[in-house]
Amino acid sequence: MATRYQNLKVKLKWCKVYEPDAFMGAENWKVSAYPVDEKEWDKFKATGLELGVKTDADGEYITLRRPTKKLIKDELVVFAPPEITGVVNVTYENELGERVRQYNKGDKVKLVTNGEQEMIPNGSLAIVNFSYYDTIKGKGHRLESLRILELAEYIEQPPRVADEAEAKEEVKEVKKEVKKSSDKKEELNDEIPW
Numbered sequence: 001m002a003t004r005y006q007n008l009k010v011k012l013k014w015c016k017v018y019e020p021d022a023f024m025g026a027e028n029w030k031v032s033a034y035p036v037d038e039k040e041w042d043k044f045k046a047t048g049l050e051l052g053v054k055t056d057a058d059g060e061y062i063t064l065r066r067p068t069k070k071l072i073k074d075e076l077v078v079f080a081p082p083e084i085t086g087v088v089n090v091t092y093e094n095e096l097g098e099r100v101r102q103y104n105k106g107d108k109v110k111l112v113t114n115g116e117q118e119m120i121p122n123g124s125l126a127i128v129n130f131s132y133y134d135t136i137k138g139k140g141h142r143l144e145s146l147r148i149l150e151l152a153e154y155i156e157q158p159p160r161v162a163d164e165a166e167a168k169e170e171v172k173e174v175k176k177e178v179k180k181s182s183d184k185k186e187e188l189n190d191e192i193p194w
């Protein structure tokens with residue numbers, strides 16, 4: 001099967017589209033995509049992809065990825081991050097001003113925005129586009145682009161600040177535990193014959 005493409009209307013969460021997520025030596029741009037209704041789930045299922053469907057407090061979702069690089073037919077291909085259009089516009093261009101999606105190592109590529117690079121808050125509504133294709137190990141996929149339809153309101157979580165007296169008490173307790181541990185080590189060291 002040749003490479004095919006699919007669009008899904010989704011709510012987004014945990015968008016890592018500007019800086020790739022690094023895990024166990026692999027780097028990927030990725031998003032958690034929550035299809036908005038059964039019609040969108042059916043479109044996803046029709047692709048035949050066997051991505052693990054996960055569930056959290058916001059519902060069921062899939063994680064779509066785009067690698068930073070991949071060895072294809074014995075050649076290293078470097079991928080640009082997913083293109084972002086709509087409310088937020090982010091593209092990648094080469095030295096000639098041409099839009100690029102993949103390039104060779106060493107080529108100069110720059111990010112082009114329509115203003116400030118804007119965060120994509122959890123709950124934003126978008127159309128995700130991904131490619132899917134056959135591989136030796138089964139079907140593979142690659143996140144291609146996001147079209148942001150509506151940005152959710154960004155709610156910054158305030159850091160937990162403990163009461164000053166409570167914090168001082170916790171520090172005292174930790175110091176006591178550390179002292180007890182070091183005293184026990186000294187007792188144990190006295191009993192070692194060498």
